[in-house]
Amino acid sequence: MAFNSLTYFLFLALIWILFQWTADRLRWLLLLAASLSFYASLKAPYLPVILGLVAFVTYTVGMRLGRNLDEAGRKRLLWMGVAANLLILVSLKYLPVVFSALRFSFFTINFSLPVTIGISYYVFQAISYLSDIYLEIIEPESHFGYLFLSLAFFPKLLQGPIERSGELLPQLKQPYVFDYGMARSGMLLFAWGLFKKVVIADRLALFVNTVYGDVHSYNGLPLILATYFYAFQIYFDFSGYTDMALGSARLFNINLTQNFNSPYLATSVADFWRRWHISFSRWILDYIFKPLQMSWRDLGTAGTAAALLVTFLVSGIWHGASLGFVVWGGLHGAYLAASVYYKPWQKKFHNLLGIGPEKTRLQKIWQIAVTFNLICFTWIFFRANSMADAMFVVRHLFDGVGRIRSMLFAQGATELILALALLTVILAVKSFTTACKRTDIPFCLPVIVRWSVYSMLALSLSLFSVDSGRAFIYFQF
């Protein structure tokens, strides 16, 4: 059941109605049942059992961690919990690939792709829950149902945001009071996310897939354009999903973490990671980078650089067992590691040129452009169907104009005009809301304007959505 499906709309409406009628003490049960049936609907009804197993292990270890006062014992317990969760993740996500490579066909048949949908997000939250108890940031949750729900809450189950239990659990336990503002903003956010996905991202995918589906037929400009389009496709796809997740959760008075903050306006790669997939960046920073940096602190700058490189290599591997993802992660690690060494030189260089610490507008634009292109370069490896395709793209990026007409008009002129027009609309809306520095701007408009905006959004969703049946890109992770 994808967020952009009629089934989900009906499901969400039904759960919302039932939620209004249910007593506070039973609401967790309703949401948990809804979350498990949501997951079971992914053509593999046994999936909730896996969620249950992870939740049970996490709950048991969490409770013991809370009771154990001996530091060595606590550490041992934490590692046991982490290892057990990782074991489940690895067996579901990576072993099928390994067995497939070794031609153990039994496993490839039984562990096909849907099994792993959302599992890594789920396991990551379980690990962060245990770590937070170990670090005494939170108390262990004594109610198994609430813990299970905090891990499996359906809006964030498949693609995050990766929530910290400390932030989500108190919200789930709060008595529910209908909030007009939350319900209204939730519905608008959901519709806006849907627009980003089915109108923008899926439309850009038409152009991207034309080129990346057959890279050897293209060279030069079409490859560059397809890569830029992909950068926007993945952003609108993923941030669209996040908006829909946040919107769904708001209907139940739950505020989830915002996952994106204009990432392509980042002025450095480090800044990009503060704006892109924020909950995941925070997770890898807290649970991979910081421990590594601490262990290698004696190495100084080299230790920090190595920790960054390893962290992002792990992030690449997390995305999937393919060389393209590893190179993507490696490149990000390399950019960040290089920046550790580059920063002092940059300061000297700026001093030499008489550039002060305050960035000029031109300097900012230059940094945004450079960062955007560095990020786009990494997307080549992320998107290409194989490493050979990625290398072909890299080698032929600057081979002239190529078959630009055949790329742009592959779906007809109307599709191109629509893509450009709608992209302009969404960027204008983004610029407007950024300039106003308010997220609630639609609700401050006069009622006629507001309702016109709502109606246009709803009609655009019907008329301009791309009928592709395409799943969200981050479903596979």
Added chain:
Amino acid sequence: MVAVERSMKKFLFRLALFVGLICILDRGLAALLQRGLDRYYGLDKQAGVLCIGHSHTMLGIDGQRLEQGLEMPVAKYAVNGANTLDRLAMVKHYIGSRPGPVRLVVYDVDDHTFTGAGLSSNSYRLFFPYLDNPDIARHIKESAGSWEECNSRRLLTLLRFNSVTLNLALRGTLRRYENFKTGQVDITALRNDIGNGRRAPIAIDQEMVNAFAETVRYIRANNALLALFCIPTVDLVNNEEKVRHERMMEIFRNYAASDKGITFLDYNPTFSHRYELFYDSVHLNKKGQQAVTDKAVEDLKRIIRSPLSQSAINKN
């Protein structure tokens, strides 16, 4: 608590009002688009000649030029990527929903008329605007992947349109029926594509053969004459699988030989070597469309004026 209840009631009332407003706007806008699309396909009139096909017909036949030449209304019901199953539904849709008879059906045929996979597996989506027609609804139901595909479009009628049908609806509304393709096929690139084996092979799928036979039967049972019209494609393409190409043409010739009401018009010998008439290897440009339509006017006139056509009129 009272305040909360009031705020909930306010929310539900406004939500219902908004849903009502969207339903009205949705139906109204969809009706406008539908009218444009009907006009583009010629579904808004009782045509004497019905052209059925896919992009070959769309770019290869100038409906208005044909109408002027034949001096009778022509409907050009051509849908990009429409396979043989789609066309069976299209023929039933047009003939079944007109009060008067169609005298001649011009059905475009080519090497891939019986190729099941490859032409377009989701071309049925282009028929969503006609979901209310029982023949089209049955066809979509048989092809659609999930229950959502039809039901979401029953709820929201604007969802029935996509960029292709939206474009055609706007063209119909503005009465812009012309072929805008003025470019010319790149023969060097085509030779490379053929050399690299990038083109889909000609195949015969029994389901398509059966659908074609049923279409022929349906047309003839409705006392309409049938012209199997092979719109030219570049000779390099035709020669790529020469034996299969000839076999396909032989099938259509046999159909024509078996029934006096069926004529086979193969325009390949006349046009396929004239590359300046093609936009790409299988589609005609504006100049090609005019040349082919002018010749079609002569040939179709002969069919319409034949004694067989006159007897069909009498039967109707």
